[in-house]
Amino acid sequence: MKKVVVGMSVLIMALTGWGSQIRNVEAGTHDEAARPEFYATHVLPILKANCYRCHGGINHRGGLSVETQMGMLKGGEHGASLIPGDPAKSLLVQLIRHEGPADDPMPMPPKASKLSDADIATITRWIKEGAIMPENTVKP
Known part of the structure; x- marks a missing residue:
């Protein structure tokens, strides 16, 4: 069940663009x-x-x-x-x-x-x- 929730979260983030913003913040490159x-x-x-x-x-x-x-x-x-x-x-x-x-x-x-x-x-x-x-x- 936990894998499904995590998978859905990743899918939602990818579809809405959140993933790239999170990666930029984590990498310290968020402009x-x-x-x-x-x-x-x-x-x-x-x-x-x-x-x-x-x-x-x-x-x-x-x-x-x-x-x-x-x-x-x-x-x-x-x-x-x-x-x-x-x-x-x-x-x-x-x-x-x-x-x-x-x-x-x-x-x-x-x-x-x-x-x-x-x-x-x-x-x-x-x-x-x-x-x-x-x-x-x-x-x-």
């Missing part, structure tokens, strides 16, 4: 970017300063809202803007690096300076660690 506080203190200010004018509040240009994880996962006219854990495949990272698709590069922010390398690195790191946001920003 602060995987915590909701990182989003609130580092990522949100970048998004508010550079993205909210067109993709926040009542403005969802291109059908995209960057206010919630759900909004970014749903994406806009060009699909999901982020893929948690994979910044290289996340459209958000491609666009802020000014490396968008050749047929429609859409450098972001438009008509403005490219984000600083530090800001791009912050967003990239956040996405790599799972694009974790505080629960109150994940609206259905």
